[in-house]
Every structure is written in C-alpha cells, then in structure tokens.
Amino acid sequence: MKKKIIILTLFFFSALLFGQKKNEASSDQCFICHESVGSTEADLYKKDIHFSKGISCADCHGGNSQTDDMDKAMSKAAGYKGVPKGNAITQSCIRCHANPAMMKKYGSKIPTNQYANLKNSVHGRLAINGSEMIVQCITCHNAHGIVAVDNPASPVYPTNIPATCGKCHSDPVFMRAYNPALPVDQVQKYRTSVHGIRNAKGDPKPAQCVSCHGSHDILSVKDPRARVYPTNIPSTCSHCHSNAEYMKQYKIPTDQFANYSKSVHGIALLQKHDISAPACNSCHGNHGATPPGIESISEVCGTCHALNAELFSSSPHKKAFDERKLPECTTCHSNHLIITATNKLLGVSQDAVCSKCHKPNDPSKGYMVAKEMKQMIDSLDSSEKNDSALVHEAEQKGMEVGDALFKLRDAHQARLESRTMVHSFNEAKFNETVNKGLKVTTEVKTEAEAAIHEYYFRRIGLGISVLIISFLALLLYLYIRRLERK
Ligand code: HEC
Ligand code: HEC
Ligand code: HEC
Numbered sequence: 001m002k003k004k005i006i007i008l009t010l011f012f013f014s015a016l017l018f019g020q021k022k023n024e025a026s027s028d029q030c031f032i033c034h035e036s037v038g039s040t041e042a043d044l045y046k047k048d049i050h051f052s053k054g055i056s057c058a059d060c061h062g063g064n065s066q067t068d069d070m071d072k073a074m075s076k077a078a079g080y081k082g083v084p085k086g087n088a089i090t091q092s093c094i095r096c097h098a099n100p101a102m103m104k105k106y107g108s109k110i111p112t113n114q115y116a117n118l119k120n121s122v123h124g125r126l127a128i129n130g131s132e133m134i135v136q137c138i139t140c141h142n143a144h145g146i147v148a149v150d151n152p153a154s155p156v157y158p159t160n161i162p163a164t165c166g167k168c169h170s171d172p173v174f175m176r177a178y179n180p181a182l183p184v185d186q187v188q189k190y191r192t193s194v195h196g197i198r199n200a201k202g203d204p205k206p207a208q209c210v211s212c213h214g215s216h217d218i219l220s221v222k223d224p225r226a227r228v229y230p231t232n233i234p235s236t237c238s239h240c241h242s243n244a245e246y247m248k249q250y251k252i253p254t255d256q257f258a259n260y261s262k263s264v265h266g267i268a269l270l271q272k273h274d275i276s277a278p279a280c281n282s283c284h285g286n287h288g289a290t291p292p293g294i295e296s297i298s299e300v301c302g303t304c305h306a307l308n309a310e311l312f313s314s315s316p317h318k319k320a321f322d323e324r325k326l327p328e329c330t331t332c333h334s335n336h337l338i339i340t341a342t343n344k345l346l347g348v349s350q351d352a353v354c355s356k357c358h359k360p361n362d363p364s365k366g367y368m369v370a371k372e373m374k375q376m377i378d379s380l381d382s383s384e385k386n387d388s389a390l391v392h393e394a395e396q397k398g399m400e401v402g403d404a405l406f407k408l409r410d411a412h413q414a415r416l417e418s419r420t421m422v423h424s425f426n427e428a429k430f431n432e433t434v435n436k437g438l439k440v441t442t443e444v445k446t447e448a449e450a451a452i453h454e455y456y457f458r459r460i461g462l463g464i465s466v467l468i469i470s471f472l473a474l475l476l477y478l479y480i481r482r483l484e485r486k
C-alpha cells in the first residue's frame with residue numbers, strides 16, 4: 001500500500017515536472033508552428049542554448065510569440081522584423097549580448113564585450129558593399145543551433161575554428177577584393193604544423209587561429225597591439241608553452257620562453273625592442289611547420305645570418321652533421337638559449353664547442369684545425385687590443401693619428417669577418433681573413449709606435465732648444481749688462 005502511494009506520488013511529481021518543461025517550450029507559438037511545418041530553423045533551434053534559456057524566435061525576429069495565428073504573429077504591428085540582414089543581424093544579438101542588465105535577467109555571467117571588441121577589430125571595418133561590417137556575429141556562431149562555445153558542436157570550438165576562419169581566409173576570390181597582398185594559405189599551411197595535425201585529429205589543446213590572433217578583438221598583424229606583433233609573440237606562445245600543467249601530456253620541455261628571454265635574441269627583441277631580432281615565429285613559422293627538419297635549421301637562421309649559413313653549407317660540417325642527424329647551427333649555439341659568441345667557443349679547451357667532438361686522437365684534421373684557428377683568432381684579438389691602446393696613447397699625446405684610427409677600424413672589421421669565417425671550417429680560408437687583419441694590425445702598430453716615437457723625439461728636441469735659447473738669452477743679458485756698465 002505504502003509502496004503504491006510512493007510510486008503514485010513520484011509519478012505525479014514527474015508528470016508535473018515534465019508537463020512544466022513542455023509547457024515552457026510550447027508557449028512559443030512561433031516555434032510550435034514552425035516545427036509543425038518541418039522548418040530547419042525550428043529543428044536546429046531545439047538544441048540551441050537560447051531555446052534552453054526560454055528565448056523565443058521573436059526575441060530575434062520580433063512578432064507576437066503568443067498567438068498561433070500566423071498573420072497576427074508575423075505582423076509589422078506586432079513588431080515582426082522578418083529576416084535580419086547586414087548589421088541588423090548583429091544588432092539583434094547585441095540587444096542582449098552588449099547589455100549586462102539583459103544578460104543578468106537570464107542569470108548569465110558571461111562577458112558582454114564581444115561587440116565592443118569586434119567593432120574595433122579588423123573585421124569591424126566596412127565590407128566592400130559599404131553598408132555593413134565584414135563579419136556579423138552569425139558568421140562565426142551561426143544563427144540557429146547555437147551551442148556553448150566549449151561544446152564540440154560549436155563552430156568556434158577549437159577543432160572547428162580553422163574551417164570557420166577558412167570560409168573567408170581560404171577563399172582567394174573573396175579575400176582579393178579586400179587585400180590582394182594578403183596570403184590565403186593559412187589553413188593549408190596550418191595543417192602541416194604540429195598544431196594543425198593534432199587539431200585535425202580532434203585535440204583541442206594545440207594552438208589554432210584564435211589562440212594566436214584572438215576572437216572578437218583580432219587586429220591587423222602590423223598593429224603593435226596585435227597578439228602576433230613581433231614583441232608580443234613570445235608571450236602569446238608561452239601562454240601554453242610555459243604552462244607545465246597544460247603541456248604535461250605532451251612530454252616536451254616548457255623552458256623555451258625562459259631560455260629565449262635570456263638569449264641574445266630575446267634580450268634584443270624584448271628589452272631593446274629591436275624587431276630585427278627573431279621572435280618564436282621567425283624560426284618556427286607563422287602557420288606552417290618550420291623548421292621541418294634538422295637539415296634545414298641553417299636555412300632558418302640564414303634568413304638573417306646569411307653569410308654564416310652560406311659558409312656552413314659549403315663546409316665539411318654540412319655533410320658530416322646531416323649524416324649524423326646533428327642539428328645544424330644549434331649543435332654549437334643551442335636553439336633557445338643562444339648567447340653572444342666569443343672566442344671561447346672555438347678551440348680545444350674544455351669549454352670550447354669543438355672539443356665536444358674533436359679529441360686529440362681525432363683521425364680527421366678537426367682537432368688540429370680547431371686548435372690553430374683559436375691561436376690565430378686570439379693573436380688577431382690581442383694585436384687589435386694592443387694597437388688600440390697604442391693609438392689612443394698617441395692620440396692623448398696630441399699626435400696626428402687619423403690614418404691609424406681609420407686602419408684600426410679595418411682591423412676590427414677583419415676580426416668580425418674572421419668570427420664569421422670560422423663557419424667555413426676551412427683552415428686556409430680562415431687564415432686568409434685573419435692574416436688580412438694581422439697585416440693591418442702590423443701597419444697600425446708601426447704607425448702608432450712611430451707617432452709615439454715622434455712625440456718623445458719632439459719633446460727632447462724641444463728641451464734642447466729651450467736650453468740653447470735660455471743659454472743665448474743669458475749670454476745676451478750678460479753682454480747688455482757689460483755694455484751698460486761701460
Ligand atoms: C501558424 C504558423 C506560424 C506561426 C505562428 C509563425 N510562423 Fe513564421 N512562418 C510560417 C510559415 C508557413 C512560413 C513560410 C512562408 C512564408 O515565408 O510566409 C514562415 C516564415 C517565417 C520566416 C521567414 C520569412 C522570410 O521572409 O523568409 C520567419 C523569420 C518567421 N516565419 C518567423 C516567425 C516568428 C518570429 C514567429 C513568431 C512571432 C512566427 N514566425 C510565427 C508559419 C508560422
Ligand atoms: C538568436 C537570434 C535568433 C533566434 C532566436 C531565431 N533566429 Fe531565425 N534568424 C536569425 C538570423 C540572424 C537570421 C538571418 C540568417 C542569415 O542571414 O543567414 C535568421 C533567419 C531565419 C529564417 C530565414 C532563413 C533563410 O534561409 O532565409 C527563418 C525562416 C528563421 N530565421 C526562423 C526562425 C525560427 C522559426 C526561430 C525560432 C524557432 C528562429 N528563427 C529563431 C536569428 C535568430
Ligand atoms: C570572427 C569570428 C567571431 C565573430 C564574428 C564573433 N564571434 Fe563570438 N566567439 C568567437 C570565438 C572563436 C569564441 C570562443 C571563445 C574565445 O576564444 O573568445 C567566441 C565566443 C563568444 C561568446 C562566449 C563568451 C566569450 O566572450 O567568450 C559569446 C557570448 C559570443 N562569442 C558572442 C558573439 C557576439 C554577440 C558576436 C557579434 C557581436 C560575436 N560573438 C562575433 C568568434 C566570433
């Protein structure tokens with residue numbers, strides 16, 4: 001008996017609940033009629049987040065949602081607006097989405113800044129037709145069947161983003177009308193990157209268009225405020241790549257940013273704001289996979305260090321490194337923590353890079369050559385330092401050293417050239433450059449020494465003349481006194 005009552009009560013309450021739910025949905029006559037005539041919009045609307053909040057077709061289209069009389073429901077008098085076009089579409093969305101009070105009414109706490117951001121973004125500009133924005137809210141979110149953005153069915157869910165942006169950005173005809181110089185290969189290239197490959201497999205975590213560019217607030221890549229502007233790139237990438245928790249499952253290091261910001265490149269870009277220094281994307285590409293392999297690293301570095309790359313490519317190391325799968329350039333310089341190169345890198349001492357591979361029992365000439373290169377460059381270095389000291393000494397003594405100063409610049413240049421020439425890993429070529437420098441330093445030394453010599457010579461000369469003149473003056477004085485006494 002008791003059981004029966006409980007079951008009955010349960011039945012009663014569930015019927016009440018069910019009925020209520022049905023009631024809420026079915027009070028929208030627009031939806032009811034449209035569903036009954038099999039409209040796609042009504043069908044899509046069943047899973048729409050707005051439907052679940054009790055929002056009616058009339059909240060976007062206007063009209064009277066309480067009557068089942070089609071003419072009355074969809075009459076101008078009842079405020080029916082028909083199908084919105086152009087900016088009227090976005091206006092219909094922002095009636096709520098840019099209105100905190102309205103959103104609060106629905107118990108929502110999501111941001112209400114989408115329109116403000118969109119209006120100021122690249123996409124908020126006027127479209128070719130001159131009467132509306134390039135994009136409307138529905139361009140990325142659709143009009144019906146809108147779900148929460150973290151629902152995998154959303155067109156703005158990470159794995160669907162490339163297709164959503166690609167609708168326009170992969171369409172050359174459409175894009176040419178706006179900016180013929182803008183590439184349309186972003187999605188295609190993106191698909192070749194680790195990010196894009198994982199994204200295509202359904203992994204939402206790797207970067208997609210929005211992680212690097214933003215969503216409502218996308219700016220031109222040339223805008224210094226853009227997330228992809230060179231000085232902002234490292235922090236855009238490190239948002240994920242320095243987050244050990246986020247990156248845990250991938251088992252790759254998360255120290256790239258920490259190292260990069262201590263490197264010559266990082267210091268130049270982030271502290272000196274020198275945008276000729278590479279940001280992450282200069283080496284890794286914007287969209288595609290760069291570098292695709294260890295044999296092409298020198299090409300990447302070579303976009304800026306052209307001479308080093310050229311010399312390296314024709315050096316004995318090119319083949320040797322590629323065969324042994326040793327990354328080019330970065331084997332000696334590292335990739336993220338590249339520091340200022342000094343002579344210490346060269347040679348066969350403990351901290352020299354050459355000694356990592358070339359040992360005293362080296363069957364190739366590598367060890368010998370490394371040792372000799374180091375001696376050569378050290379001697380050029382110390383000659384230059386000596387010369388510099390001599391020339392400055394002469395200068396301080398007031399001697400004319402314009403020519404020597406000029407040559408000193410040549411010597412400095414030769415030293416810089418020889419640092420680059422290291423990358424030929426060819427003794428003859430290297431020696432030729434160093435010897436050119438040494439020849440100049442010898443000349444400078446001779447000139448500076450001559451100037452200093454001249455200075456002392458003149459000083460002694462001056463002393464002697466002063467003595468002679470004083471002596472003569474004394475004689476004259478004595479002579480005059482004798483004449484006066486007479
Ligand atoms: C009794 C049925 C019925 C009701 C109630 C009704 N509609 Fe319709 N509606 C239709 C039919 C049928 C069509 C398609 C024929 C047409 O285009 O006139 C239509 C067309 C539309 C269109 C497309 C118009 C166009 O120009 O393409 C919109 C938008 C629309 N309805 C919205 C609404 C809204 C909003 C409400 C509630 C305020 C509503 N409807 C109420 C039956 C209904
Ligand atoms: C969140 C706002 C919103 C809601 C809610 C909404 N619509 Fe729409 N609807 C739009 C927008 C915006 C368009 C214009 C779409 C476009 O230009 O592609 C549209 C277009 C339409 C069209 C014309 C489709 C066409 O291809 O021409 C119909 C019909 C329609 N809506 C019916 C409905 C019905 C029925 C409902 C309720 C079940 C509904 N809409 C709810 C925003 C909304
Ligand atoms: C260029 C594509 C694009 C356009 C246009 C766009 N959105 Fe979004 N929207 C997104 C993406 C992508 C997200 C995912 C969340 C994120 O990363 O910001 C999003 C998220 C949202 C959210 C979830 C809350 C939030 O801010 O993250 C709302 C609400 C929203 N958009 C509303 C709008 C409205 C309203 C408009 C028109 C004023 C609009 N969107 C225009 C791409 C777009």
Ligand code: HEC
Nearest residue numbers: 049053059092093096106108109110137138141147148149
């Ligand atoms: C009548 C008010 C109203 C209108 C009009 C409206 N929305 Fe919404 N929208 C809401 C509410 C309420 C939510 C639920 C927010 C929440 O869950 O916190 C929502 C949710 C969303 C979401 C999902 C946000 C999330 O949390 O992931 C998107 C996207 C969205 N709306 C886009 C649009 C677009 C596009 C239009 C115009 C075509 C539009 N909305 C028109 C009130 C509205």
Ligand code: HEC
Nearest residue numbers: 162165166169183186187190207208209212221228281286
């Ligand atoms: C890993 C970060 C990242 C991802 C993911 C990404 N971009 Fe980019 N995007 C960049 C960078 C960096 C630039 C170039 C900035 C510069 O040239 O200074 C750029 C440039 C652009 C440009 C300007 C034209 C060009 O090609 O140089 C467009 C348009 C663009 N991206 C669209 C997209 C689209 C669409 C997607 C998704 C398929 C996407 N981006 C994914 C980082 C990214």
Ligand code: HEC
Nearest residue numbers: 122134135139164165168178179209210213219220221222
């Ligand atoms: C309706 C088509 C359309 C959609 C969808 C679209 N864009 Fe655009 N986008 C454009 C147009 C048009 C421009 C402006 C080109 C110009 O004037 O230089 C542009 C500009 C850009 C730029 C700036 C390029 C520059 O000049 O530096 C970026 C970055 C960009 N879009 C990224 C995205 C991303 C990311 C998405 C997806 C979330 C997206 N776009 C979706 C049409 C679209």
Ligand code: HEC
Nearest residue numbers: 194195205206207211236237239240241250252280281284
């Ligand atoms: C939204 C988070 C996110 C952002 C932003 C992001 N990445 Fe990634 N990235 C990932 C994830 C996740 C992987 C996958 C790791 C894996 O498979 O090894 C990845 C992989 C990579 C890889 C390949 C690593 C490997 O396995 O060899 C490189 C290189 C890379 N990202 C560089 C960048 C650069 C450069 C930027 C900025 C322009 C950037 N990423 C921005 C999340 C991100």
Ligand code: HEC
Nearest residue numbers: 234237238241252253256257260278279280283297330335
């Ligand atoms: C001077 C060029 C250069 C710069 C700048 C650079 N990288 Fe790298 N990065 C490399 C090279 C080279 C590799 C090794 C690639 C390989 O083995 O295929 C690498 C490897 C990676 C990897 C794979 C995992 C690892 O650590 O080996 C990630 C992720 C990565 N870089 C992210 C970044 C991020 C984020 C930045 C900016 C903070 C950045 N890189 C700046 C050249 C660079």
Ligand code: HEC
Nearest residue numbers: 264268276277278282300301304329330333338339340341
């Ligand atoms: C986008 C251009 C660019 C790319 C790509 C680039 N560099 Fe650099 N690199 C620079 C600039 C600019 C400096 C000077 C920074 C400064 O002001 O100190 C520099 C400095 C250096 C130095 C220190 C030079 C010195 O005088 O001691 C080394 C070593 C170096 N880079 C190696 C590399 C390697 C290896 C790669 C590839 C993995 C690479 N660079 C990629 C632009 C680049």
Ligand code: HEC
Nearest residue numbers: 298301305308309312329332341342343345346419420422
């Ligand atoms: C076998 C080791 C090794 C490899 C491989 C190597 N370097 Fe170097 N690099 C050195 C040494 C040693 C120096 C320091 C020379 C000095 O200052 O005495 C140096 C100096 C430099 C400098 C500063 C001097 C200058 O030319 O301005 C740059 C830049 C540089 N390397 C770039 C590169 C690039 C780019 C690559 C790849 C194409 C590369 N290096 C490959 C060992 C190497």
Ligand code: HEC
Nearest residue numbers: 316320326331346353354356357364365366369370425426
């Ligand atoms: C990562 C290992 C590695 C490093 C570091 C390295 N080398 Fe080598 N080097 C090699 C290999 C491997 C060969 C090829 C040897 C062979 O063919 O037997 C080679 C060949 C040479 C050769 C040509 C030898 C011949 O027989 O003609 C010279 C010269 C040379 N290296 C100089 C240097 C100098 C200078 C440095 C330091 C700046 C250096 N190497 C750093 C691995 C390295």
